[in-house]
Amino acid sequence: MSPLAQAGGLSLHGIGGAKDLPISPELAIAGAVAALTVSFTVLALAWRKPRYDEVERGRLTGIRAPLEVPAVVAVLRVFGVVVFLYAAVAGVLGKDLLTNPIFGMFYVWWWVGLPLLSVLLGPVWRAISPARTINLVFAKVSGGDQDRGLFDYPARLGYWPAALGLFAFVWMELVYPYSTELGSVRLWCSVYVALMLIGGALFGSSFYERGDPFEVYSTLAGKLSIWGSRDGRVVVRSPLAGLATVEAAPGLVGVVAVLFGSTAFDSFRDSIRWVSFVQGTDRSPYLMNNLGLLGFCLGVGVIFAIGTMASGVEPGFRRTTLPNLFAHSVVPIVIGYIVAHYLTFWFETGQQTLIQASDPLSDGSNYLGTGNWSVNYWLSLHPTLLADLKVVSVVTGHVLGVISAHDRAVKLLPKRHQLTGQLPLLFAMVAFTVGGLYLLFAA
Amino acid sequence: MRRTAPLLAAVILVLATLSACGGGSPGSSNSGPKKIDITFSGSSVTPNGEKVEVGVGQKIELHVKADAPGEIHVHSTPEQELQYDQGTTDLTLTIDKPGLVDVESHALEKTILQLEVR
Numbered sequence: 001m002s003p004l005a006q007a008g009g010l011s012l013h014g015i016g017g018a019k020d021l022p023i024s025p026e027l028a029i030a031g032a033v034a035a036l037t038v039s040f041t042v043l044a045l046a047w048r049k050p051r052y053d054e055v056e057r058g059r060l061t062g063i064r065a066p067l068e069v070p071a072v073v074a075v076l077r078v079f080g081v082v083v084f085l086y087a088a089v090a091g092v093l094g095k096d097l098l099t100n101p102i103f104g105m106f107y108v109w110w111w112v113g114l115p116l117l118s119v120l121l122g123p124v125w126r127a128i129s130p131a132r133t134i135n136l137v138f139a140k141v142s143g144g145d146q147d148r149g150l151f152d153y154p155a156r157l158g159y160w161p162a163a164l165g166l167f168a169f170v171w172m173e174l175v176y177p178y179s180t181e182l183g184s185v186r187l188w189c190s191v192y193v194a195l196m197l198i199g200g201a202l203f204g205s206s207f208y209e210r211g212d213p214f215e216v217y218s219t220l221a222g223k224l225s226i227w228g229s230r231d232g233r234v235v236v237r238s239p240l241a242g243l244a245t246v247e248a249a250p251g252l253v254g255v256v257a258v259l260f261g262s263t264a265f266d267s268f269r270d271s272i273r274w275v276s277f278v279q280g281t282d283r284s285p286y287l288m289n290n291l292g293l294l295g296f297c298l299g300v301g302v303i304f305a306i307g308t309m310a311s312g313v314e315p316g317f318r319r320t321t322l323p324n325l326f327a328h329s330v331v332p333i334v335i336g337y338i339v340a341h342y343l344t345f346w347f348e349t350g351q352q353t354l355i356q357a358s359d360p361l362s363d364g365s366n367y368l369g370t371g372n373w374s375v376n377y378w379l380s381l382h383p384t385l386l387a388d389l390k391v392v393s394v395v396t397g398h399v400l401g402v403i404s405a406h407d408r409a410v411k412l413l414p415k416r417h418q419l420t421g422q423l424p425l426l427f428a429m430v431a432f433t434v435g436g437l438y439l440l441f442a443a
Numbered sequence: 444m445r446r447t448a449p450l451l452a453a454v455i456l457v458l459a460t461l462s463a464c465g466g467g468s469p470g471s472s473n474s475g476p477k478k479i480d481i482t483f484s485g486s487s488v489t490p491n492g493e494k495v496e497v498g499v500g501q502k503i504e505l506h507v508k509a510d511a512p513g514e515i516h517v518h519s520t521p522e523q524e525l526q527y528d529q530g531t532t533d534l535t536l537t538i539d540k541p542g543l544v545d546v547e548s549h550a551l552e553k554t555i556l557q558l559e560v561r
Contacts, residue, residue, distance in 0.1 A: 017520030
């Protein structure tokens with residue numbers, strides 16, 4: 001098989017075999033009805049005074065926050081660097097075969113595993129990010145302060161660098177025809193590491209909070225975790241309290257639009273309608289996929305911007321600030337949909353990657369002792385349960401999203417607009433959720 | 444959280460009830476082989492991205508007519524590759540797990556079939 005044929009023309013099939021069955025129409029409708037009902041119930045019955053703010057709330061435990069313990073911090077940093085170097089060895093010295101674990105590490109562990117882990121544990125990437133570690137070492141060696149660079153990070157840039165980085169990733173995954181060639185992944189990672197180091201040198205480590213696509217993604221997902229910290233102690237909190245602490249800044253809408261739009265496009269491009277449409281026209285599939293991905297991301301961003309800006313505000317309040325002030329509320333919708341979309345892929349191809357990781361150079365070695373394990377296909381073998389899990393995940397995300405948007409609305413909007421002002425945003429959220437369910441059903 | 448917990452419970456209840464009503468229809472797994480014709484001619488192939496339902500473990504017979512030899516990629520887990528010759532070739536395969544399986548020609552960069560395996 002030539003490498004070109006292996007890359008596939010239309011769809012990424014390099015890693016992961018069969019895809020999930022579509023969910024049943026009954027289940028899709030049930031999910032949509034639940035989402036609608038919950039939305040209006042929240043609007044009618046929920047509290048009228050804001051309950052959450054930027055402060056880390058929640059129940060204080062007696063446990064010392066792990067990231068305040070130097071030994072834990074060091075272990076996590078070393079772990080990040082070791083995995084990074086291991087992947088680099090596979091990427092640089094390994095063979096250009098689909099069994100090279102670099103592909104699974106890149107597309108499954110990093111892209112899907114990291115946000116899922118962050119939902120469970122909190123913002124993982126900032127604790128293990130090799131770019132942060134290298135920046136820290138440079139600062140130690142040169143006697144500087146790791147948090148400060150040559151310049152202050154321009155506030156106007158906000159999350160835009162991360163949104164662009166995330167788009168570059170999904171473009172590589174979903175559009176670029178050679179996404180499963182070693183050279184492509186190696187080049188992507190080299191450019192990523194180079195940009196992160198330059199960003200760190202110019203603006204200090206605060207650059208990573210806004211500019212590292214993976215840190216931004218991981219931190220947003222981590223807001224849904226039940227763990228927080230206050231005064232050096234672990235706090236147990238509601239995901240809603242966590243969400244309210246998302247820092248609004250320019251580009252936050254861009255980040256959630258790329259994450260949601262690209263996942264929706266990934267479902268859509270597998271649908272038989274899109275496949276036969278692309279194969280039926282004379283236009284290049286590459287162009288069509290580019291337009292499709294861009295269209296989905298822009299569409300999500302525009303719908304959300306209209307939904308938030310169509311609200312009533314006090315005179316003198318700038319409507320253009322509203323999309324970013326509400327963008328945190330789309331995060332649970334994004335995560336719920338990503339769990340539904342990627343759960344089997346993460347579980348099965350993630351295991352496959354662990355098996356392949358034992359032989360990074362494709363020479364028959366078994367360094368990790370996982371080489372002779374076999375993949376557990378339990379999820380695929382229980383399609384009904386899987387379909388239920390997906391819908392529960394999408395609807396749960398929707399519920400959290402609607403409640404957190406409501407809480408922000410009663411805080412920001414003038415009293416007489418608090419309920420009616422939420423309606424356009426509520427419609428946008430219902431559109432996202434129902435659209436997501438439709439894609440899970442129709443793909 | 445006092446108000447969100449009952450909401451979540453209600454959602455789960457609605458879903459559970461409705462998905463129970465939806466009920467799983469019995470699979471067609473042991474109802475004889477599924478026969479599918481595939482024709483390659485130049486840079487085109489029929490079917491051109493068609494959805495076909497098959498059962499888990501059901502025998503699938505591909506009746507291939509082609510003007511040149513080539514191979515068909517079945518993106519099941521694990522993947523399967525099937526060779527065909529110029530003229531007619533009969534290929535058989537089965538898929539042992541539920542899922543959506545694309546059947547592609549990589550040389551033409553086209554999806555021929557999407558098998559919905561239940």
